[in-house]
Amino acid sequence: MQRKPVPPAPSSLAAVGDVRDATPLVPKPEDDCCRRLIERAGVEDRGTASAWLVFLSAVGVLxxxxxxxxxxxxxxxDDREALAAGFRENVFLGGDVVDALDDTPAQPRDVFDAVREQVPPWERAKRDNWQAFWTGRVxxxxxxAALFGQAVRVDDTPCYRRA
Incomplete structure (x- = not known):
């Protein structure tokens, strides 16, 4: 099953490690885990903490x-290849977004245009601005994908290309 929640990407894998390390070694309910991420890893709120838990589970570290x-x-x-594989296989649109890239720099809206048909109808019906919302998710x-080594952000622009 693919997961949809994706928190904002940090600037380094070390920051991902900080969030992972704030998660307990013994399984705890989501509320307890969210509280730990907020207190120990500086995650800003419960919604973002929940997205981290789902995402890190999808990429295989939880x-x-x-x-x-x-x-x-x-x-x-520290294993970018394993994280990238989990991302491609278990995160909704993860692999599709990477596959939409080539050597030509593309903006998120261009990549969204390439994958927009895969956004389920019920997601489109949830909000009037679904295209802008899903462009942000893309x-x-x-x-x-850039953090996991599958894409490259082009200089200081909002453009990406395949790694």
Whole structure:
């Protein structure tokens, strides 16, 4: 199953490690984990903390089961290839966004145009500005793709190309 929540990408894998390390070793309910991320990793609010938990579970560094979320002891955040594989396979539009890139710099709206048909009808019906909303979600995915080494942000522009 692919997951949709994607928090804003930090500037480094070390920051991802800080969030991962704030997650308990023994599974705890989501509310407890969110509180820990806010207190120990400086995550700004509960909604963002929840997105981090879902996302880190999708890329394979957390376990998500009936007991809650927990850190996987056998997986760190230093393996970009493993993180990238989890991102492509388990994050909604993760692989599609990367596949939409080529050697020509593209803005998030261009990448959104390439994947827009995959946004489910119920997501489109939720809001009047669904295109702008999902363009923002595509941009977050591009930022993560760049962090995981699958994309490159072009200088100081909002453009990306395939790595």
């Amino acid at each position: 376990v998500d089961d009936d007991a809650g979320y927990a850190r996987r002891g056998d997986v760190g955040v 941009r977050r995915r591009l930022d993560w």
